[in-house]
Amino acid sequence: MKKFMNSADDFLKESLQGFGAAHQDIVNCHYDPNFITRATPTKEGKVALISGGGSGHEPMHGGLVGYGMLDAACPGFVFSSPTPDQMLAAAEKVDSGAGVLFIVKNYSGDVMNFQMAAEMMQGPNESVLTNDDVAVEDSSFTTGRRGVAATVVVEKIVGSLAEHGGSLQECKALGDKVNKNSGSMGVAFSSCTVPAAGKPNFDIGDDEMEFGVGIHGEPGRRRDKMKSAQEITNELLEAINEDLKPEANEEILLFVNGMGGTPLTELYLIYDNAKNMLDKKNIKISRSLVGNYCTSLEMQGASITLTKLDEELLKHWDSSVHTAAMRWGV
Amino acid sequence: MKKFMNSADDFLKESLQGFGAAHQDIVNCHYDPNFITRATPTKEGKVALISGGGSGHEPMHGGLVGYGMLDAACPGFVFSSPTPDQMLAAAEKVDSGAGVLFIVKNYSGDVMNFQMAAEMMQGPNESVLTNDDVAVEDSSFTTGRRGVAATVVVEKIVGSLAEHGGSLQECKALGDKVNKNSGSMGVAFSSCTVPAAGKPNFDIGDDEMEFGVGIHGEPGRRRDKMKSAQEITNELLEAINEDLKPEANEEILLFVNGMGGTPLTELYLIYDNAKNMLDKKNIKISRSLVGNYCTSLEMQGASITLTKLDEELLKHWDSSVHTAAMRWGV
Numbered sequence: 001m002k003k004f005m006n007s008a009d010d011f012l013k014e015s016l017q018g019f020g021a022a023h024q025d026i027v028n029c030h031y032d033p034n035f036i037t038r039a040t041p042t043k044e045g046k047v048a049l050i051s052g053g054g055s056g057h058e059p060m061h062g063g064l065v066g067y068g069m070l071d072a073a074c075p076g077f078v079f080s081s082p083t084p085d086q087m088l089a090a091a092e093k094v095d096s097g098a099g100v101l102f103i104v105k106n107y108s109g110d111v112m113n114f115q116m117a118a119e120m121m122q123g124p125n126e127s128v129l130t131n132d133d134v135a136v137e138d139s140s141f142t143t144g145r146r147g148v149a150a151t152v153v154v155e156k157i158v159g160s161l162a163e164h165g166g167s168l169q170e171c172k173a174l175g176d177k178v179n180k181n182s183g184s185m186g187v188a189f190s191s192c193t194v195p196a197a198g199k200p201n202f203d204i205g206d207d208e209m210e211f212g213v214g215i216h217g218e219p220g221r222r223r224d225k226m227k228s229a230q231e232i233t234n235e236l237l238e239a240i241n242e243d244l245k246p247e248a249n250e251e252i253l254l255f256v257n258g259m260g261g262t263p264l265t266e267l268y269l270i271y272d273n274a275k276n277m278l279d280k281k282n283i284k285i286s287r288s289l290v291g292n293y294c295t296s297l298e299m300q301g302a303s304i305t306l307t308k309l310d311e312e313l314l315k316h317w318d319s320s321v322h323t324a325a326m327r328w329g330v
Numbered sequence: 331m332k333k334f335m336n337s338a339d340d341f342l343k344e345s346l347q348g349f350g351a352a353h354q355d356i357v358n359c360h361y362d363p364n365f366i367t368r369a370t371p372t373k374e375g376k377v378a379l380i381s382g383g384g385s386g387h388e389p390m391h392g393g394l395v396g397y398g399m400l401d402a403a404c405p406g407f408v409f410s411s412p413t414p415d416q417m418l419a420a421a422e423k424v425d426s427g428a429g430v431l432f433i434v435k436n437y438s439g440d441v442m443n444f445q446m447a448a449e450m451m452q453g454p455n456e457s458v459l460t461n462d463d464v465a466v467e468d469s470s471f472t473t474g475r476r477g478v479a480a481t482v483v484v485e486k487i488v489g490s491l492a493e494h495g496g497s498l499q500e501c502k503a504l505g506d507k508v509n510k511n512s513g514s515m516g517v518a519f520s521s522c523t524v525p526a527a528g529k530p531n532f533d534i535g536d537d538e539m540e541f542g543v544g545i546h547g548e549p550g551r552r553r554d555k556m557k558s559a560q561e562i563t564n565e566l567l568e569a570i571n572e573d574l575k576p577e578a579n580e581e582i583l584l585f586v587n588g589m590g591g592t593p594l595t596e597l598y599l600i601y602d603n604a605k606n607m608l609d610k611k612n613i614k615i616s617r618s619l620v621g622n623y624c625t626s627l628e629m630q631g632a633s634i635t636l637t638k639l640d641e642e643l644l645k646h647w648d649s650s651v652h653t654a655a656m657r658w659g660v
Contacts, residue, residue, distance in 0.1 A: 002520070002630060004559040004592065004632065005596070005599060006558045006560050014559075014599045014602045014603065015596070015599040015602065017598075017605075018597075018598035018599055018601035018605070021618070022586075022601050022618040022620045023618070056593070056595065058594040059594055063594070190332070206332075209332070228335070229334040229336050230336050254352075256352075260591075260593050261590075261628055262628065263386070263590050264388040264622075265341070265388050265408075266335070268346075268347075269335060269344045269345040270334050271351065271352050272351065273336075273344065285351075288352040288353070290348070290352045295594070297593045297595075298591050298592065298593050327658055328657055328660075
C-alpha cells in the first residue's frame, strides 16, 4: 500500500485538520465526535442540511459544506458509516429552529445510524434517501439501489432552496424529486485500498473492468473485458436511460464524475462521447458538471449521472454556492 | 493500459471537444491547430496571456483560461510540446493591441517553440519562463530547473494584473517576480502511461517512491523507500526552504498539488503535516490551495509549492477569477 499517511489510526483526523485549516474561511472541523460545519453559523429560521457517510469519497461531503449547500457533514472512517453521536452533535450545532434535513446515501449502515440519530433528536427533522445507482438492486452493503453521485446534485439543489427560505417539508420534497429525477452508473478499471485494510478492496485483471461498480468497489452488473470509451459510455447511458426515460427535447444535467484516479482529460473525453449519444436522441444537455466529486479513494474509473431538469431545478442549480469543492456566484 | 479512449490518435481531440462543450460559457476550443480561447473576446487594450505545453497536466493550462487568468492555452499532444503554429494562431486570435505575454514552463521543447512563435509574431510580446522545481538542475527534457506547479500561481497573479490594466512590461515583471518567489518539489508513488506509448513512463517498486520527480515522470533526486507522510513532507519543505529561504513571520501561499491519482484526503493530510512544520518555523500560511492543478495523468503523488507573498501578490491572488478549474468572486 502506497499512501501519504503516518498511521491508519490518525489518517482521518490529520486529513480533517488539513481540510479545516486550508478552508478556514468556509468550514470548522470538530473532533470526537467528528463533524464539519460552516465557518459562519446557520442563520436563524433556515432549515439545516446535514449529510455524511464513510470517508474516501471526497470532496463529498465535507467539501460541500458552505453557503448554498450543506450546513454540516459527518465523516465516518474510510468506507465506514458515521455514528449517531456524530450526527446528533452536528444537528445540535446547526439546528436553528427550522428543523434538520438529513441527506443519506442508501447504505444499510448509513440508513440505520441516521435513523437512530433522527429518533434521538428533539427537534423536527426529515430525511432524503438517495438511491440513484441504476446498476443493481441490493448490493454488498445495501438493500435496494445504492446512493452515489446524484447525492451531490441533491445537496446543491436542496441547499439552494434551504438558503432561500424553503421549509423542512419543501426541502424534503425537493430532495426526493431530484433523487427521482436522477440516474447514475459507473465503471472501474482498478480497485482501491482502505488505509486500515492495507490491501486492495478487490482484484481485477489487466484487461478487465467492473461494469456498474459501487463506490466502495461493490460488484456491478458484470466483470467485462476492456472496451472503447464510446462503447462504455453508450452502455452506461443506455442503462441510465432505460431507468430514467428522458424524453426527446427534455433538458438534463450531464454529470461526468471521476472515481479519483482518472485524469480530467479522460473525463472530458467521456463527456464528449456521452454528448454524441445524447445529441442523437435529442436530449438537451442544459447544464454540465465534470470532475472528481463522488470518489472511491484512488480508484480508476468514472460514473455518469443524468438529472432531468425543470425550471425549479435549474434555478436552484444555478444559484450561488460557496464550498471548498463547488463555488460559483460568490 | 486502461484508459477511457477510443484511439490514441483521437484522444486529445475528443477530450478537447468535451472540455469545450462542458464549459462553453467560459471557453472556445479551436482545432487544427489546437488552441483554447475565452468564450468572450479579450477586451481592447488588455495584455493577452497565453500559456501551453504538453497535455496530460490538466486542468493546467486549458482549465485556467477565462476571466482573470489566461486568454488562451495551446495544448500539445500528451507530454509533447505544442508547435509554433498553435501559439501563433492563438496569439493572432487574442492579441488586442496591448501585446502578448507567453507563460512558458522550462522544458527545452516548449522554450524553443514558444521562442519561434515569439520571433514570428508581428506585435509586441514578452515571455515569462517558470522554473520553480527545486529538485534538480537539468533533467531529461530541461536545461536548468523544471517549471511545475508554480506556473498556476504565476497565471493567477499575472492574469489579475493584466485584467486590471497592467502593461506588457509590468505583467512580464510580475510574472518573473512570482516565479522567483516560488519553489516546488514533488514525489511520485506510481508511474503514468502516455496513451500513444501504451506502457508506463518508468518502473517503480512496490515499496519505492521517486523523490523530486518531474511532471513527466523524470527522475528526481533519488529513488527512495516509502516513508511516512510527515517525513516526506518535511523533506520536500526542507528542500524548498533551502532554496526559497522564507523568513520567520513571512507570509506564504501553501499549495499542495496532486499529481492526478492521489485522493483529496491524502492531499489534505499533507497540508496538515506541512502546516505542522511551517508553524514551527513561524512561517505564516496566508493563502492555501489544495487539489489537482498541475497533474501527470494518473500518477500517484503530490507536490508542494510555496510562494512568498507581499501586498501586491495577495491582492492579485484574491481578485476574481472565472475559469473551469479556478473560480471565485464571480
